[in-house]
Amino acid sequence: MIILPSAMGPATLRRLAPNVIKATPSKLAIRAFHQSAAKNSFFTPKKIPTKNTVAATKPTAASLLLARLAGTSRSYYQQAQQATSQVSPLRKLLVGGAIFGGTLVVTNVMFNRETREDGGMPLFEREYLNNTFLHTGLGIGIITLTARQMIQTGFVYRIMMANPWVVGIGGIALSFATMIGTRSIDPDNYIPKYAMWTAFNATQAAFVAPMLAFAPMALVARAGLYTVAMMGSISLVGATAKQEKYMYLGAPLMAGCAIVLASGLAPLIIPATAVRTLAFTENIWLWGGLAVFGGFTLYDVQKVLHHARLAERGVIKRDPINESISLELDFLNIFIRMLQILMMQQNRRK
Numbered sequence: 001m002i003i004l005p006s007a008m009g010p011a012t013l014r015r016l017a018p019n020v021i022k023a024t025p026s027k028l029a030i031r032a033f034h035q036s037a038a039k040n041s042f043f044t045p046k047k048i049p050t051k052n053t054v055a056a057t058k059p060t061a062a063s064l065l066l067a068r069l070a071g072t073s074r075s076y077y078q079q080a081q082q083a084t085s086q087v088s089p090l091r092k093l094l095v096g097g098a099i100f101g102g103t104l105v106v107t108n109v110m111f112n113r114e115t116r117e118d119g120g121m122p123l124f125e126r127e128y129l130n131n132t133f134l135h136t137g138l139g140i141g142i143i144t145l146t147a148r149q150m151i152q153t154g155f156v157y158r159i160m161m162a163n164p165w166v167v168g169i170g171g172i173a174l175s176f177a178t179m180i181g182t183r184s185i186d187p188d189n190y191i192p193k194y195a196m197w198t199a200f201n202a203t204q205a206a207f208v209a210p211m212l213a214f215a216p217m218a219l220v221a222r223a224g225l226y227t228v229a230m231m232g233s234i235s236l237v238g239a240t241a242k243q244e245k246y247m248y249l250g251a252p253l254m255a256g257c258a259i260v261l262a263s264g265l266a267p268l269i270i271p272a273t274a275v276r277t278l279a280f281t282e283n284i285w286l287w288g289g290l291a292v293f294g295g296f297t298l299y300d301v302q303k304v305l306h307h308a309r310l311a312e313r314g315v316i317k318r319d320p321i322n323e324s325i326s327l328e329l330d331f332l333n334i335f336i337r338m339l340q341i342l343m344m345q346q347n348r349r350k
Contacts, residue, residue, distance in 0.1 A: 059287045121239065121305075128308035128318065129239060129301070135324035139201050140185040140331060146205035147212055175203040179325060187319040197321050204332060215339055219346065223339040230290075231297050231331060238301030247306065256292040260285060286337050293333040300326040 121129075150156045159167055178200035185193045206214035212220060238246065270277055304323045311318045 001054065057280040097345060124306045124312045125305050128311065129304055131320040132304050132323040132327065133235075135320050136331070139197070139324055139328045142198060142201040143205045143208060143328075143332070146202050147209040149312055150205060150209045151213045156206075156213050159206065160210055171203065171206060175200070175207070182325065183322050187317050187321065193321060197325075200325070201328075204328070208332065208336070211336065214259055215343060216346075219342045221338060223335055223342055226338045227331060227335040230294060230334060231327075234294055234297045235301045239305065240296045241302070243309075244302060246298050246302050249295055253292060253295050253299060256295070257287065260289045263288070286341060287336060289333060289337050293330050293337075295329070297330045297334075300330060 024250075150159075178196060182193065182196040182200050185196055187193060263281040266281040267278060270281070274279070300323075303326070307316060307323065308318075310316045
């Protein structure tokens, strides 16, 4: 409301009317702004909650249900992440057990429909086979520790910086030399036998170390688990099958091994532009190699039992070190391919 002095007449009021009309909204806005300002609540009494207000603010069962069902995206993802971290080890354990059990059942159904009819495995065969597997595990342990030491000391990187032809040909020659030397030494000469066998395991570690240097430890552990599951199930089939049932697989497996070796050397001959051909040879190297060396595991287990029977009759000497070399090579070839497959799958996900 605007108050005018009493001295103003109608003429003056008529002359000032347009200015008053223009100035009135801003004045009113200013007054309204001042009137709408927040009041000082220091001296105002606080409202005491009553039963009605408490009942209005208390969450009902419906609101709690909706909040639980809806929630916020942040709390949902946090709970999902916590649940995943809690279930992850148990899930991995269950997956590993399922893989081992499934592989065991499938291989037993496919390859072991006719079991032994002589009342089971004799004691001398069981002892010889257990001793062979003991040396196989010991050899794998030596290879693992030696490869780890090569990576920590940097020796594996010096090998990779050297001439690949010299390293490859020299490594293969040294591997064959130590393997032939181990097999040729009489099993009664323990010290030279074990020394040459250790040298053979060191050469195998030099082949495996470059891959282990760049592979994640989680994939290495998974590849080792899958290899143990595959070899364990196949070994059980070979041990419980009829005597010499799979001894005929020697020649076909050698032919398959030659094909796998040729596919592994294909990138040295085939040009890089032949993409489809190289992909085909890589599949032969990976999946064909798994099949071939899985068959070699079955053949080698039956060969160990055959040698146990020959040693029991005095035809040959008991030599579990020589028997373990074949199983070690089977393990390494299966492990390398398992690790390559897992690394390829990880790269595709990225």
